[in-house]
Amino acid sequence: MGKYTLRRLLQMIPVVIGSTFLIYAMVFSLPGDPTAGKCGERPCSPQYVAQFKEKYNLNDPLPVQYVKYMGNVLQGDLGESQYGVPVRDELADRFTTTLKLGVVALAFEAIIGIGAGVLSGLRRGGFIDNLVLVSTLVVISIPIFVIGTVLQLYLGVKWGIFPVTVGSDAPWFDLLLPGMVLGSTSLAYLARLMRSDLSDTMRTDYIRTAHAKGLPQGRVVGVHALRNSLIPVITFLGYDFGALLGGAIITEGIFNIHGIGGYVYRGIGDRDGMVVVGTVTVLVLVYLLANLIVDLVYGLIDPRISHD
């Protein structure tokens, strides 16, 4: 187990370097002067441009910039944004918020997704199954910005059930509605996954045996079938967590949440390489760690999988 973890951790190194370099190179190659638009309608003065480029190492060739940058990252310094705020501080602040949003989204997704999946998986092809199919697909095919604004308008502004936007310290209750919106995107996958796993499990011999023993349906499903069908579902949730964090741009915009989505989006517009690369680096790390944890947990749950 320890060996396996170590190997996985080592394997992460080239991946992190690869992703960050890729992002760094792309941000660097974005067309347009990073100072364009910094001085209103007018182009910035040559002095301003020169000071700016000096300050952010923009005069070095790309690999040099990247190495300098990574050197600093290793020392825990993610650089400074063009607004003069250290990226690390701001990221720490914003990441907590997005993390909370991600947790709410994941919880919502898990509860509703698994519930819907169980309902439809127990009777494949039945009315409930088709209802779940259609409703989850409707959610998948309506873009998130539409779901978000509609829910905000009705549940927030008109009916006052939820707060309209999220407060500055992002209290959990405020994040409920945005979390639901964000989580709805992968709801359909989860429901479908749960459905097919459960219906597969329900046809296995040991479930048939359980039925034959005369166990009540609730117990068969709850204790025997569900536990075994949950493994791939948990795997999916683990993978999805990273995707939720990186996909929160639009949700954060609608609900004025100061998370990492808007931060990195503005960073791209400003050609603010420090912000973009810093954020993506953290996202990639979280994603890889989440994957690792899922794999480890997976091994713990399922004794057939060994990591030795």
Added chain:
Amino acid sequence: MRGIYRAVGVVAASALALTLSACGGDDSGDDSEAGLTVFGCNPENPLVPQNTAETCGGDPQDLTVAKLIHYDVENAAPEYDIAESIETKDNQNFTVKIKPDYKFSDGTAVTAESFVKAWNYAAWGPNAYQANYFFEPFAGYGAMQCVPPENVELGEEEDPCAKYPPTDKDEALDGLKVVDETTFTIQTTEKVSNLEVRLGYTAFAPLPESFFEDPEAFGEKPVGAGPYQVDEWTKNEEIVLSKNPEYSGEFPGIEDKITFRIYENAEAAYADLQAGNLDVINQIPTDSLIDDKWLSDLDDRGTSRPVGVTQTIGINPVADKSLDNPDLRKAISMAIDRQTVIDQIFAGTREPATGWVSPVVDGFKAGACGEWCNYDPEAAKKLWDSAGGYDGALTLAVNNDSDHGPWAEAACNSIRQALDVECTVDLSRDFATFLTDLGEGKIKGMFRQGWQMDYPSIENFLVPLYSAGASSNYYGPYDNPEFEELTRKAAAAPDLDQANALYQQAEALLSEDMRIIPLWYATGQAGWSDRVQGEVAINAFGVPDYRNVELN
């Protein structure tokens, strides 16, 4: 010089639905604590008046900074604020007397020195301040800049100040002299007839001693002589202002505390306003403007007025030789159904332009564009055909990170249908790329331009945009000796009326070339919550008059 920043900084963000910032929510429920909470956005730069070129930093500073001149909210007429008197006999030598009792919020007195030192700092080239060019008319400006000799081409990455430092030794403008504690003189290189109007711009604010000790720290927590002071600026969240205890001027505020809550998304702010979490907003989402829906949403707690912002379509005939014939450009102008675009796309919140100058400023005269700005598809088609038409597809380039797509598409459709020429909207650039490509003359066909005035003068809509050396003169550049001559004469005119008449003649010249096609004049909206007593007024810059807002 706030330029199109408002449009880009805020609306852009809203169209893209992103956010950074935050702090909406229910935390304003506590009325007594929160004071007045108003819409804010993220300042681009530290809060130094001389280094602010956009509204996000400008709006709060309008409250914390006092200048020599204050513009009337209603008609933008200049009135004395810190100035006791500004006198000149020749429009070139000015004597400024200031009121003796003004104090900065840190308790130090505002003296003639506070102005002169601040202006020298901003005009000093190596400081690279954004307001630098506002001091161009002042005597000795040239010696303060880093200018390479004529025959030297600087590399793109090179800092001109490294090799060619300014020749001025004392880092001070020759044209500024402190006479005594409350008097200083200004000398300009050439005559400037509207200097008084200009002096109300934030570039001409005074700065306290503490600024020069540590400009960076100052930018985080600025000190000004305005009715309010900055209590706290929490990045991405809010800028909290409270009353300046030292304020003795004539324009005090009512509420004790004003909080600019930072949004990068007008939709989210509007939702908060409806829910009662925000008191004043000056960005209403277009969708809610349609059929005056916002006024019914807000129970008529909204107002609208013309503001000093114009939108134009520019053409660079040097970059696009096939649009070199002015008749083609006139035909394009006549082919745009401005009124219908305004009604359908902007819900009527624009005025069709009849010239290049905004109607809110002194010196405005309607109709400078003449017949060319009237929608007349038949005449347009005739003119177009007789001028030879255009091969291929016309493009109208707008930056894609703002909400310009809809009107551009509508304008293009109007042109396409009237002139029977293919017209498509080019949305391939974001703002940074857009400006860079414009500067390099890479954009063919038509492109969008916008201008928000710095100070309410006809001159501000002409000279910074269309004079030969102007830095955002992307129109070829436009270089009309007659235009130069008239604007120079206007600057030297003995009084404002004569100056304005000359500027109007210069403006009329633009219609001969039509490199810049006027589209519309903007209006500004403000909406407010039911906590606000009475009405909220908007000034000619589109900024609500927060000073005079009173809560129930």
Added chain:
Amino acid sequence: MTDTADAALVPHASDEVNDARPVSAEAWRSLRANPLFWISATLILVFVLMAAWPSLFTTLDPRTSVLAEARRGPSSEHWFGQDRQGYDLYTRCIYGARASILVGLTATIGTSVVGVTLGLIAGYMGGWVDAVISRFAEIFFGIPLLLGAIIILQSVSFGNSYFAIVGQVAAVLIVLGWPSIFRLMRSAVIQVKPQEYVQAARALGCSPLRIARSHILPNALGPVIVVSTINLGVFISAEAALSFLGIGLRPPTVSWGVMISDGAGAMQSAPHGLLFPSLFLSLAVLAFIMLGDAIRDAFDPKSK
């Protein structure tokens, strides 16, 4: 927005290939009996016809705008009403099918080809080849789809023609989407490889290429087909999100995504401008997922 139905189905893949045997004939029989299959196939056929020959469905030009009539609701003349540019919404929905389906199909085919090829190589070869390709895939997999797409689309431009714009959106989806198919394929291959019939083929001296092509590929493709059909719908709606952010397809290209993002800007004043393109998008996504579902059921030996 999660990128794809991805890896979650990996562990699952084993179930479907455990009883590996020639399944096509049997699968076809069960497909024919499934009404879902026929419904989805008909819908897809209609959408494909729309994409190929829009003029079959409408006589109007999608770019005919009567601005003065903007935002009018459905009428006998304009079945779906008009949008805020005064375009006929019905005609735009028909013409929008082409770009949307093109993006979806290109991205799906692209991700499948790249993912299957690399997955096959990595899974079959194993060892360092597998390690290198897997790490390479993880590099792309770790970059969030939306962020990556924004950066790539801002920095790369294929040009301004119709196919260039559609192509560049599809290309971005391929670049960021292939690793999920790769992972699926790789693990499916690893599951299939130890099976007796593969061992037998090897013992008989078949070349690795032949084994891969005629034994492993057909039996590992099942899960890929299922996920790909789901992904097709996802790609179509990802295009909408990118267009909403101003970096996906753009006018004059018409797509459902462009229409939805236009319509979202006038959601309150002209809800029909949002409703109809969303409806088309939902139906298309639904059709492809139902097809994937039907195929999955047909290939799944345990569902009988």
